[in-house]
Amino acid sequence: MLSSTADHLYWLGRGTERAENTARMLDVTYRMSLLKQSVAEPHHEWRAMLSISGLHEDFEARYDEPSAANVMHFMALDEKNPGSIYNSLYTARENARAIRGAITSEMWEALNSTWLEMRRIQAAGIAEDGVSSFFEWVKERSHLSRGIAHGTLLRDDIFRFLRLGTFFERADNTARILDVKYHILLPSVDDIGGAADYYHWGALLRSVSAFESYRKVYRDLITPKRVAELLILRPDMPRSLMAAMNEVNRLLQEINGPRAGELLRRCGQLHGELRFGTIDDIFARGLHEYLSEFLERIYDLGDLINTTYFWTTDEWPAPLPAAALSFKMPSSSQLMA
Amino acid sequence: MKPAYDEMLDASGAVRPSYHGFAAWLESTAPEVIARKREEADLTFHRVGITFAVYGEEAGKERLIPFDIIPRIIPAAEWQRIEAGLRQRVKALNAFLDDIYHDQEILKAGRIPAQQVLGNSQYRAEMAGVTVPGGIYAHIAGVDLVRADHGDKCGEYYVLEDNLRTPSGVSYMLENRKMMMRLFPEIFARMAIAPVEHYPDLLLENLRSVAPEGVHNPNVVLLTPGQFNSAYFEHAFLAQQMGIELVEGNDLFVRDDTVFMRTTQGPQRVDVIYRRIDDDFLDPLAFRKDSVLGVPGLFNAYRAGRVTLANAIGTGIADDKAMYIHVPEMIRFYCGEEPILSNVPTWELAKPDDRKYVLEHLAELVVKEVHGSGGYGMLVGPTSSKAEIEAFRRKILAAPEGYIAQPTLALSTCPTYVDSGVAPRHLDLRPYVLSGRDISMVPGGLTRVALKQGSLVVNSSQGGGTKDTWVLEN
Structure with a gap:
């Protein structure tokens, strides 16, 4: 497949997933902000969310205070914020437009109408009582586009690069959501079984x-440690780091490629650590430290995906012998079959 | 003035035999049904996004080309003659290109003034001595035909121009047919209409047949300027139909005079490039330095015979309007035959006698820029105001060699749905002729229709629409 096509597919997957996760993150922050109003530290949740998203500098330059209305506008509708839901959906649509021939027409039409509706919403603004239904809408459109991809695309590298973008972004986003909430909830970690735990960690789970799923798996009180375990280590929890990295690792093995060695090694290492990690070890190190390192390693993997598959000619300097051009490594799934 | 030749009705108003089947169907179908079908066609074209961008309008604006459901129908015998004429003409044009970039026999024989060829800005000196596979330059030719009563000839086909660079529009031919079959399957069941849907297969086969020597399973790609080009829809459509990669300049690179594309599995060699980028933008090292659309080093790879470009570089000399008048002579010279299809009589404004005549008759004539295309930069005398004519006269006087003139042919008409009902509108026809190891084409082509009453300009950029073109099989 053309590198540029793979690049577009990957960012199409990431854009859609990011829009969904931003909506999820805003939703939980919004719900939490309704629960607790600290006089000493107003807008504590919103401030934490901005800093962990890495967008606080841009925000501070253009808005005065991190009030709910300001942050929600910035993160949902602001066309100058590259991480806003508006721009994530734009990214998804523009990448789809560039490769319309590679995806099914159903998929293109769904992404295009999502974008047209997003533009309408942005122009009209979101009323206070429409906040939740807006987040619901973003999630539904993401479910729809993933469902159409799953239901209509041939299972070839087109599908794989699209899914790679989806799960890569999800791994990143779940780690961020967990980190931002953990950061806010830190003072209450020892206050196990309290009402605050129930509401705050409950909001995060939602x-x-x-x-x-938490109820089904643990049949017990909501505790921070179990929440972290569920969202980091459980392979059967679809938005956990483990589940996302299972997909990323499998997809990278299936895609393979003549230069994928280092990428597969680094991804396999991260995957293996999750696979054989325990929540006690993670807490002994510190959850925040653990998640920060995970995000850094995800970031490096993203760079490596870039240079391995979306390479420019400068990144492939050595002239290849004719034999190398026609030789394709069998994928690991073929080897195992 | 006597009405133009009508494709459907003869001079007495009776339906011509070729339209009997369609007219009977039209008669028996309720107007509401037809109105509904027309709406359905519009909606479908919008949803699927068969649009084109219009230069000079708001950036990124996309417009639909109006589609008319009354087909243009060509009887079998008529098409046979057109096809023979097209084969002959395109064969001669390719022979001409091969000749002027090599031995220049036609110039040595004095059949065409050497200065008109070698001094023409469309002549690419860089191509002299470059050998291309099969000696084919114009792999895809879009030959514009019009039909008119002129002199003592009735309903005669004339070649208006030969498009040998990157002729477009074939996707509309294919989509129009798909639409008609979807809307009116019962007519297709009843009438023997020659199919056109295999065009992408013919095109791919044609492109594969001109691969560089020694390449057995050529990798063919379509090179597009990108999604902001007015014909991007067509590029994506054709690539998808042929199952080949749609690439932009930065997907390709050249190493050791070989063209590669960047893929996720590493570099992959490219053998044939169906390019929809103009010569000037193909290679910033060889042509325009500011081109970001092209591939640095492509021209060297091409000259070394390591990659085929379709169409070849330098075909613009053969479809230049200054060369148009010489095509009948090319046919005589290279084929030893008389031309089957006529040229429109043409005056060259570079010649004093012609210029004098044209300047005296501007209000009756069509004047075109020699290097213009797409209906831009032309004067249609009979439909222009005095002021427009005078403004054009000044342009001509400033650079007469830049213009040719032709009589205003009353292009044939066909009944067409317009706001006021069904009315005759003027047409042209663009068949697509493929040249490789053989010459091939699908019957018919793209029929364009001028939707404004009395207008003779059919270009989509100037408010033209399209119709499906039916060549009857019996």
Whole structure:
């Protein structure tokens, strides 16, 4: 496949997933801000969310205070914020437009109408009582586009690069959501079983559609450690780091490629550490430290995906012998079959 | 003035035999049904996004080309003659290109003034002595035909121009047919209409047949300027239909005079490039330095015979309007035959006698820029105001060699749905002729229709629409 096509597919997947996760993150922050109003530290949740998203400098330059209305406008509708839902959906649509021939027409039409509706919403603004239904809408459109991809695309590298973008972004975003909430909830970690725990950690679980799953898995009180375990290590929890990295690792093995060695090694290492990690070890190190390192390693993997598959000619300096051009490594799934 | 030749109705108003089947169907179908079908066509074209961008309008604006459901129907015998004429003409044009970039026999024989060829800005001196596979330059030719009563000839086909660079529009031919079959399957069941849907297969086969020597399973790609080009829809459509990669300049690179594309599995060699980028933008090292659309080093790879470009570089000399008048002579010279299809009588404003005549008759004539295309930069005398004519006269006097003139042919008409009902509108026809190891084409082509009453300009950029073109099989 053309590198540029793979690049577009990857960012199409990431854009859609990022829009969904931003909506989830805003939703949980919004719910939490309704629960607790600290006089000493107003807008504590919103400030934390901005700093962990890495967008606080841009925000501070253009808005006065991190009030709910300001942050939500910045993160949902602001066309100057590259991380806003508006821009994530734009990224998805523009990347789809560039490769319309590679995806099914159903998929293109869904992404295009999502974008047209987003533009309408942006122009009209979101009323206070429309906040939740806007977040619902973003999630639904993301479910729809993923569902159409799953239901209509041939299972070739087109599908794989698209899914790679989806799960890569999800791994990044779940780590961020967990980190931002943990940061806010830190003072209450020892206050196990308190009402605050129930509401705050409950809101966090709901933001990643994991509240019911938690109940099913643990059949017990909501504790920070179990929440972290669920969202980091459980392979059966679809938005956990483990589940996302299972997909990323498998997709990278299937895609393979003549220069994928280092990428596969680094990804396999990260994957293996999750696979054989325990929540006690993670807490012994410190959850925040653990998540920060995870995000850094995800970031490096992203760079490596870039240079391995979306390479420019400068990154492939050595002239290749004719034989190398026609030789394709069998994928690991073929080897195992 | 006597009405133009009508494709459907003869001078007495009776339906011509070729339209009997369609007219009977039209008669038996309720107007509401037809109105509904027309709406359906519009909606479908919008949803699928068959649009084109219009230069000079608001950036990124996309417009639909109006589609008319009354087909242009060509009887079998008529098409046979057109096809023979097209084969002959395109064969001669390719022979001409091969000749002027090599031995220049036609110039040595004095059949065409050497200065008109070698001094023409469209002549690419860089191509002299470059050998291309099969000696084919114009792999895809879009020959514009019009039909008119002129002199003592009735409903005669004339070649208006030969498009040998990157002729577009074939996707509309294919989409129009798809639409008609979807809307009116019962007519297709009843009438023997020659199919056109295999065009992408013919095109791919044609492109594969001109691969560089020694390449057995050529990798063919379509090179587009990108999604902001007015014909991007067509580029994506054709690439998808042929199952080949749609590439932009930065997907390709040249190493050791070989063209590669960047893929996720590493560099992959490219053998044939169906390029929809103009010569000037193909290679910033060889042509325009500011081109970001092209591939540095492409021209060297091409000259070394390591990659085929379709169409070849330098075909612009053969479809230049200054060369148009010489095509009948090319046919005689290279084929030893009389031309089957006529040229429109043409005056060259570079010649004093012609210039004198044209300047005296501007209000009756069509004047075109020699290097213009797409209906831009032309004067249609009978439909222009005095002021427009005088303004054009000044342009001509400033640089007469830049213009040719032709009589205003009353292009044939066909009944067409317009706001006021069904009315005759003027047409042209662009068949697509493919040259490789053989010459091939699908019957018919793209029929364009001028939707404004009395207008003779059919270009989509100037408010033209399209119709499906039916060549009957019996």
